[in-house]
Amino acid sequence: MFVNATIVAEHRKVWALPTQAVLTQGEQTFCYRVEDGKAVRTPIQVGLQGNEKDNELIEVLRINKQSGKAGSTAAWQDWSGEEVIVATEASSLTEGQSVSVSAQTK
Numbered sequence: 001m002f003v004n005a006t007i008v009a010e011h012r013k014v015w016a017l018p019t020q021a022v023l024t025q026g027e028q029t030f031c032y033r034v035e036d037g038k039a040v041r042t043p044i045q046v047g048l049q050g051n052e053k054d055n056e057l058i059e060v061l062r063i064n065k066q067s068g069k070a071g072s073t074a075a076w077q078d079w080s081g082e083e084v085i086v087a088t089e090a091s092s093l094t095e096g097q098s099v100s101v102s103a104q105t106k
Contacts, residue, residue, distance in 0.1 A: 011048055011059065014047070014048075014059045015059070015060045015061075015079045016057040016058060016059050016060060017031060017044075017057065017058055017060050017085060017087065018056060018057060018058075018087050018088070019049070019056060019057065019058055020087065020088050020089065020090060020091075021085055021086060021087045021088070021090050022044070022046065022058045022060070022090075023090055023091055028043055029043065029044055029045070029046050030042055030043045030044055031044055031060075031085050031086070031090060032085070032086040032090050032093050032099075033065070033083055033084060033085055033086075034084040034085070034086060034099050034101055035084075037098055037099065037100065038096050038097065038098060038099065039086060039093045039094065039095065039096065039097045039098075039099050040095065040096075041095045042063060042064060042065060043063075043064040044060050044061075044062065044063050044064070045060070045061040045062040045063075045076065046058050046059060046060055046061065047059035047060070047061045060079070062076045062077060062078060062079075063076070063077060063078075063079055063083065064076050064077070065077065084101055086099065
């Protein structure tokens with residue numbers, strides 16, 4: 001005997017990004033932050049994501065702002081809320097590419 005079940009849980013007060021902003025390459029999940037007008041590839045730790053019908057957002061637990069800088073080690077930290085993240089077409093970006101911010105929402 002077996003049963004299929006769906007558990008619906010409300011998950012409040014979490015940071016989440018649109019699925020288009022979250023990329024995976026190999027075993028690393030990342031997004032692009034905007035820093036000094038440039039795209040900065042930024043590793044992230046992800047949590048829950050929507051089901052197949054409603055997968056518009058992915059919970060992001062922590063961010064590693066130090067990754068990629070010379071001599072730095074993994075520095076996982078909580079979101080400050082001040083980060084500017086590329087929310088659309090992130091897959092077309094490369095590290096260091098110039099970007100401009102057209103609108104910012106919180």
